[in-house]
Amino acid sequence: MTTSHSFADLLVEEKLEVITPLDHGESSLDLEIPTDKEAGIPPLTPIMDSFDDWRSIDWDQFLAQCRNGVNNVGIAIAIISEKTHAFGRYLSQV
16 A cells, blocks of 8 residues: 555545455355255255154054054063963962
């Protein structure tokens, strides 16, 4: 800057933005994150993947498997109870 500029010229003069190495690097705070999947990784990817996983669950099949599981537990309890009853009757006759 030369001394021929007036103080008013200094106030009006546009300042150019200084580009630092961080402006284009990984640690830049002003990086724009693409929001569509074709452009790159969307923000909050792990959270959105979790929501997509929950939405993709076939809840009718899940409920059917739960019913089958409860049914199997009930059958196991009934068989154990029957065998315990038979063992108790055996012990009462000894």
